[in-house]
Amino acid sequence: MLKALVIDPGKCTGCKQCEMACSYENELEFNVSKSRIRVFDFHEQGKMVPYTCTQCAEAWCQQACPVNAITTDAASGVKIVHENLCVGCKVCTIACPFGTINYNASTGKVIKCDLCQGSPACAEACPTAAITYQDVEQAGFDKMKMWAAKSGAASESHGANAPVAKH
Template identity: 55%
Template sequence: MHKALVMEVDACTGCHQCELMCSYGKVGAFNPAKSVMDITIYDGGAINVPSTCTQCQEAWCMVVCPVQAITVNPATGAKEVSAEACVGCKVCTIACPFGAINYDPDSGVVTKCDLCGGEPMCVEACPTTALAYVAEDSTGYDKMRRSATLAAGLEA
């Protein structure tokens, strides 16, 4: 079974360690501007939201790509961009409902999360529990259990 990258907004402190490691994996430099994991900060840091590609089963970016530059890595389920095949048309960036695939003008191709081949560097870097890489059939269940605990009137 594949694993899924999951994000827990409440646990994110906005430290950007994930962006540092992600960018290193992508471009070989610590450069948050090139990270495909992005932290959006609200209320001056009271709320920090990590976002990246969640690897749709039916990936619209892949469907619309006119040159089949996006393919599925069978080992991880990740939708991966071939920099050689990508022509930089950006149609995928329009198709993705989450804005999780982006065009990089420096390289002339689009870039997105590829789960680092099954060992996501952002997860390794995260100092809290905001990012985790879990079996895909368990996504959401932790949160469900916490909600159930609260509904039962117990402390989560």
């Protein structure tokens, strides 16, 4: 069963526990600038939106990598960056139209959400269940499609560059 992060921005208070947990889990330091999940603060509306990689079925980052450093974990569908292969060329960082793979200057490699090998620290740390980790079918495929329809990528509804929801 494919599991995914389910994000409900309506429940987010902007406490940024998710960013702290992510950076500590993955970088062993409390440094939100190295978090793979980011909370965007829409102060005009008093709204917070946690945002991270959606683990695209056929990912732009993976396609663009010139040295095969991003692979798909067969069981979870997660896209994983192999640090030993990443040369730090950053092409994935401009190729991902969601902006969710980023360059880490202290290692010279890119980083992205890998769902913490199946127990995402952000979801565990979230005090309001704005971020939960659920199986995709249970969370509702229709909602996913709704999100896709609203998202930028899905505005290319047909043709070469149109994203297709994974079945």
